[in-house]
Amino acid sequence: MSLLDALKKAPIVSGNRTIIIGGGISGLAVAWELTRRGREVVLLERRDVLGGLARSAPLNGKPLEVYYHFICGGDRHLVELVRELGLADRLYWRPGRTSYFIRGRLYPFTTPLDLLRFSPLSLTGRLRFGLHALRCRRMTDWRRLEHLSAEQWLIDSVGRQAYEVVWQPLLEVKFGRHHDKISAPWIWHRIHRYSQSRSTLLRPEQLGYLEGGSHTLLTALQQGITAQGGVIRTGVEAFSLDCSGQRIEGLETSSGYYEADTIVAAVPLPELVRLLPEDSEYGRTLSQVQFTSVGCVRLALRHSLTDSFWVNVNAPDVAFNGFIEYSNLNPWCEYGGSDVLYVPFYFDSSDERNEWPDSRFIESAIQGLRLIQPEFAQGWVEEAMLSRDRYGQAICPPGFGERVPALRAPTEGLYLLDSTQLYPADRNLSGMIRLARSVGQMVAGGQ
Numbered sequence: 036m037s038l039l040d041a042l043k044k045a046p047i048v049s050g051n052r053t054i055i056i057g058g059g060i061s062g063l064a065v066a067w068e069l070t071r072r073g074r075e076v077v078l079l080e081r082r083d084v085l086g087g088l089a090r091s092a093p094l095n096g097k098p099l100e101v102y103y104h105f106i107c108g109g110d111r112h113l114v115e116l117v118r119e120l121g122l123a124d125r126l127y128w129r130p131g132r133t134s135y136f137i138r139g140r141l142y143p144f145t146t147p148l149d150l151l152r153f154s155p156l157s158l159t160g161r162l163r164f165g166l167h168a169l170r171c172r173r174m175t176d177w178r179r180l181e182h183l184s185a186e187q188w189l190i191d192s193v194g195r196q197a198y199e200v201v202w203q204p205l206l207e208v209k210f211g212r213h214h215d216k217i218s219a220p221w222i223w224h225r226i227h228r229y230s231q232s233r234s235t236l237l238r239p240e241q242l243g244y245l246e247g248g249s250h251t252l253l254t255a256l257q258q259g260i261t262a263q264g265g266v267i268r269t270g271v272e273a274f275s276l277d278c279s280g281q282r283i284e285g286l287e288t289s290s291g292y293y294e295a296d297t298i299v300a301a302v303p304l305p306e307l308v309r310l311l312p313e314d315s316e317y318g319r320t321l322s323q324v325q326f327t328s329v330g331c332v333r334l335a336l337r338h339s340l341t342d343s344f345w346v347n348v349n350a351p352d353v354a355f356n357g358f359i360e361y362s363n364l365n366p367w368c369e370y371g372g373s374d375v376l377y378v379p380f381y382f383d384s385s386d387e388r389n390e391w392p393d394s395r396f397i398e399s400a401i402q403g404l405r406l407i408q409p410e411f412a413q414g415w416v417e418e419a420m421l422s423r424d425r426y427g428q429a430i431c432p433p434g435f436g437e438r439v440p441a442l443r444a445p446t447e448g449l450y451l452l453d454s455t456q457l458y459p460a461d462r463n464l465s466g467m468i469r470l471a472r473s474v475g476q477m478v479a480g481g482q
């Protein structure tokens with residue numbers, strides 16, 4: 036008898052429950068939707084904590100997300116869920132100021148007036164940059180851009196100088212050496228999404244945050260799912276899908292075999308590929324999508340560094356392309372006592388930074404911040420930590436729209452949720468909640 040047959044004889048869970056793999060926002064949102072509809076679900080999460088990329092780690096004794104999260108004006112599905120969970124009075128909106136560090140100084144970069152005064156660009160460059168942002172706000176038909184690269188489209192639209200000074204560093208923040216291979220619709224959507232956060236052109240973007248950060252949302256979801264009869268198991272890793280007869284029959288995990296006729300894989304695509312049979316044609320197709328890893332330094336500081344929430348950095352001697360002074364949006368210091376600042380690094384599988392110890396990222400972050408703000412001293416740092424995730428950001432080259440996988444896999448009973456399905460939108464919590472609701476409806480409706 037094979038090991039799988041032996042495990043099948045003593046399943047941990049039997050019957051036609053839905054198994055959800057992954058306890059990030061997608062897995063939790065689909066579990067919420069299904070339990071709301073009276074379905075029995077079991078959610079399995081490999082880590083000991085829920086949340087995935089939105090997970091938290093303690094700071095000053097309170098949980099705070101390991102990666103910064105903010106909410107944009109158009110994030111309707113997130114705001115709806117927040118209301119549904121009774122958290123509306125914990126959602127706040129504030130101006131999200133942006134600055135630019137270039138040629139040794141910080142320039143405000145929030146309002147149209149800031150743009151007009153932004154001397155690193157020629158006057159023509161500033162005007163073209165502003166007009167392009169306006170066009171992106173109005174534009175909705177992105178398909179005609181599908182085969183253009185962001186680099187080509189932006190150079191044609193704003194000129195080479197504005198591209199090299201403003202856009203290239205922003206693309207480098209996320210995609211490192213792949214910055215010139217990103218599709219035009221991806222960058223269009225990012226500009227479009229941010230513009231939804233401005234009520235009028237002259238006002239700064241209003242960005243949202245939850246008191247207590249993403250942890251508040253994740254905890255309410257966890258409690259809601261459990262109250263509705265769902266089962267959540269952390270510290271359980273899915274090993275392989277049992278789909279011998281072209282339909283889902285179960286799942287092998289670190290804690291035994293789970294019988295299931297429906298499985299929702301709410302995990303990054305490469306993790307799903309690992310769960311599929313080795314000779315799977317579907318797995319081969321999915322594995323063509325490449326990802327960059329993320330490593331993000333979270334600093335708790337005694338003093339604030341700037342008055343901006345987001346600072347873009349274009350300086351050859353600084354090892355990162357931007358930082359996020361989170362307390363300037365979410366005044367964590369009001370209840371935690373510290374100023375919170377994040378410095379993200381993105382790199383691919385061939386990058387030497389995969390081998391860096393945590394301390395090296397932290398040193399690079401601190402060195403760079405000292406170049407930006409000379410008063411910054413080691414004594415300002417109360418706590419420094421690094422978080423890493425192997426699949427931080429999918430790389431979306433031109434034509435990516437044709438590669439986006441459907442919510443339903445070819446194997447009967449298997450559904451998937453991954454940020455690439457938001458394309459041309461960037462990964463975001465609100466979009467994943469929307470997709471999770473759709474999958475919940477499909478599963479509950481037997482579609």
Ligand SMILES: Cc1cc2nc3c(=O)[nH]c(=O)nc-3n(C[C@H](O)[C@H](O)[C@H](O)COP(=O)(O)OP(=O)(O)OC[C@H]3O[C@@H](n4cnc5c(N)ncnc54)[C@H](O)[C@@H]3O)c2cc1C
Binds near residue numbers: 462464
């Ligand atoms: C630095 C950074 C900043 C961000 N900022 C924002 C922001 O400001 N606003 C915004 O809306 N979004 C932001 N995002 C994006 C947002 O965090 C993601 O879109 C979202 O969290 C993805 O959720 P998910 O559940 O789809 O995937 P994930 O969060 O990746 O969750 C997948 C889960 O599956 C688990 N898992 C994987 N394999 C297995 C297995 N075999 N068995 C069991 N469990 C498994 C993982 O441990 C993980 O918990 C940011 C992301 C990063 C990295």
